[in-house]
Amino acid sequence: xxxxxxxxxxxxxxxxxxxxxxxxxxxxxxxxxxxxxxxxxxxxxxxxxxxxxxxxxxxxxxxxxxxxxxxxxxxxxxxxxxxxxxxxxxxxxxxxxxxxxxxxxxxxxxxxxxxxxxxxxxxxxxxxxxxxxxxxxxxxxxxxxxxxxxxxxxxxxxxxxxxxxxxxxxxxxxxxxxxxxxxxxxxxxxxxxxxxxxxxxxxxxxxxxxxxxxxxxxxxxx
Ligand code: C5P
Numbered sequence: 411x412x413x414x415x416x417x418x419x420x421x422x423x424x425x426x427x428x429x430x431x432x433x434x435x436x437x438x439x440x441x442x443x444x445x446x447x448x449x450x451x452x453x454x455x456x457x458x459x460x461x462x463x464x465x466x467x468x469x470x471x472x473x474x475x476x477x478x479x480x481x482x483x484x485x486x487x488x489x490x491x492x493x494x495x496x497x498x499x500x501x502x503x504x505x506x507x508x509x510x511x512x513x514x515x516x517x518x519x520x521x522x523x524x525x526x527x528x529x530x531x532x533x534x535x536x537x538x539x540x541x542x543x544x545x546x547x548x549x550x551x552x553x554x555x556x557x558x559x560x561x562x563x564x565x566x567x568x569x570x571x572x573x574x575x576x577x578x579x580x581x582x583x584x585x586x587x588x589x590x591x592x593x594x595x596x597x598x599x600x601x602x603x604x605x606x607x608x609x610x611x612x613x614x615x616x617x618x619x620x621x622x623x624x625x626x627x628x629x630x631x632x
Contacts (some may be wrong), residue, residue: 411632413439413534414551417542421590421601422506422561424556425612425620427457431485432621435626442479442529445509446489447522449500452508452590454533467579472521480487503585508588513540514596540593543604544557550601551631554624555603558613560587587589 416439418430427443434497450474455462475491482488488497495502498504512518526546537546543553558566564583571577576612577585593601603609608627612620 411437413532414628414632415530415549416536416554416628417547417550417607418538418553418554418556418602418603419450419540419542419544419601419607420554420556421563421593422586423567424558425617426538426556428617429612429620430536432617433624433628434536435485435623436535436625437562437632439534439536440481440529440530441487441536441538442526444522444526444537444542446479446487446500447525448509448513448518449478449505450489450491450496451475451518451522452507452512453496453500454580455512455584456508462515468515468517468559475521477525501583503575506585506589506631510592513593514598519598525565540601541599542603543607547574548604550577551563551606552624552627554609554627555607555609556620557609557611560590562613600627 416433418426420426430441431445433470454475455468455471458471461467478490480488480490488501490494490496523546526537530537530547539546543550543555560583564579564586567586568577568579568582571582590601610620610623
């Protein structure tokens with residue numbers, strides 16, 4: 411089978427991470443969670459007290475930032491920033507919002523565009539994100555847009571949260587709705603299905619059913 415680039419875009423909580431990881435495993439591909447990269451930028455910028463409205467400051471911060479995603483022993487992805495494992499630190503509700511905020515900044519998007527394209531050079535990768543099929547890899551071999559009803563996505567995300575998060579289901583629903591609006595409403599690389607993406611509404615399907623549907627398209631292309 412020829413190695414190909416597969417993109418999976420969609421809103422938060424649609425199951426992109428689980429599906430991307432499983433699809434990559436089925437194909438013996440790498441998978442790249444690009445949302446983790448945006449979260450990493452947000453976390454590190456906050457830690458370094460970067461003034462996001464100061465382009466000079468932001469640009470020199472990005473020039474010195476080193477982010478890498480490595481597969482961990484359990485099969486998940488570990489995000490390392492300048493040698494520090496920040497995997498758990500980027501998964502808070504506050505970091506979800508902070509990531510969505512930095513994701514609207516042109517400097518951040520163009521810096522990550524290069525990082526992501528480098529990761530795709532050798533193909534055999536599944537990329538998940540918001541603009542993988544529209545902006546980062548418009549020539550990707552197979553593109554999916556994975557979504558689900560907001561209430562289904564919020565319930566799923568709520569079930570994954572640790573008890574100490576202190577968030578109610580209503581909080582998760584409201585945060586997700588706000589983030590959807592921010593991501594879909596921004597000028598740069600908004601969350602939208604590519605015109606040639608295969609649209610899958612996962613509200614009524616199991617993970618295995620979604621994977622089965624995806625594999626049909628992937629086999630036809632590779
Ligand atoms: O996927 P995840 O929820 O981890 O993404 C966090 C945020 O990063 C999103 O809400 C979105 O604003 C941003 N993002 C993006 N483009 C991507 C991936 C994520 O703008 N390709």
